[in-house]
Amino acid sequence: MRIKGMVVLAMMVSLVLSLGGCSAGEKAYPNKPIEFVVPSSAGGSGDAFIRTVADILTKEKLINVPTTVVNKPGGSGAIAFKYSAEKIGDPYVIQSTPSTFIVAPILSKDCPNYTQFTPIAMLATEPQCIIVKADSPYQTLESLVEGSKSKSGGLTWSFSSVGSYDHLMALQFARMTGAKVVLVPQPSDNESIVAVLGGHADVASMSMRSALGQVEAGKVKMIGVACLERAKKVPDVPTLKELGYDIVMGIPRAVCAPKDIPENARDVLIDAFKKLAATERWQKYVDDECLVPEEHYGDDYTNFLKVETEKVEPLLRDAGLVQ
Incomplete structure (x- = not known):
């Protein structure tokens, strides 16, 4: 009887271990x-x-x-x-x-x-955004697209690093809207901002985080963000989706x-x-x-x-x- 009881106990222990998803000696x-x-x-x-x-x-x-x-x-x-x-x-x-x-x-x-x-x-x-100089003639995405088609040679679009999401954002926007742009890579988002402020680029794409300081300083204007909903930090900036461009892109x-x-x-x-x-x-x-x-x-x-x-x-x- 004692042997039978030990066998039953061993079977119960085995069942508990199997239900727990581990075997004897395994650590959680x-x-x-x-x-x-x-x-x-x-x-x-x-x-x-x-x-x-x-x-x-x-x-x-x-x-x-x-x-x-x-x-x-x-x-x-x-x-x-x-x-x-x-x-x-x-x-x-x-x-x-x-x-x-x-x-x-x-x-x-x-x-x-x-x-x-x-x-x-x-x-x-970390969503992408599109920025222009604060006094740019392109204060909306619509005017940006129209301006790109009327300006000889198109608009100059700055971004950081070939193959980055900054770059892909520009490519997707141009592809979807038919905007005529000349893409100019920069070493960093900061240098894209410098290009926009210096008049060397009409527009730039970058992470919203990178642009926020200059937006708050009133030097550049963010005219669209590529996220599902408006961002808390810039609640007045529309998403590209709500403007009719099905573009969502963020790191x-x-x-x-x-x-x-x-x-x-x-x-x-x-x-x-x-x-x-x-x-x-x-x-x-x-x-x-x-x-x-x-x-x-x-x-x-x-x-x-x-x-x-x-x-x-x-x-x-x-x-x-x-x-």
Whole structure:
């Protein structure tokens, strides 16, 4: 009888462990430090996003292990993406996935794309905007389009970095409206602003965050934002969608894990990021950094990446950047 009782007890223990999703000796996830990988140098807005996220996750006790942030700049993000993609099955590596996560794999077949990762969460975007000099004759998008068609040679449009979302914004706008523009790349958003202020460019596209200081100083005018809803920081500036241009473009603030991580780890991470998005500190960060909330988790985020890739690829092809 005693042996029979021990067998029954062993069976019950086995059943409990199987229902709990782990086996004897397995530790619950997470049980060691998590590494966050940033595809850029320390100090930029993408780096600040990940450091803020990591800090909130630990201080709000949304995860119970330490975090580290590792910067792997280079190759337009490819170095970082390759590093993380090689960590197949490892839920202790979390990759920051900004716009270069979408663009770089289209430009280079050697760069892993979203299908080689486990999408976890997208929390917000850093929206693109269109600016002109405060006293520009083009005070609306409509007058900008009309002016581009009447001005000999078209309008000069400044943006930072070939293949960036600044560039794609200009390409998509010209493609959709038929506006005639001469695209002039600059090293940074700041230099695009200088070009507009100096009269060397008629218009520029950039992140709303980059333009806000000069908008508030009254030196430039923001005539449209490429987000789903009007931004809190500039409530009087219309979205491109409400003006009849179906253009939504912003740098995602999001993360993925390597491919084939355990299902329970994926669920834990998604839940932690959902809770993070509801914290007061995150919401303040969104407002302070001129971000626009846009949440996608798990499969929904995978679909976002698929749709965004399908939108971006033809723009890059039109620009002659895809071989």
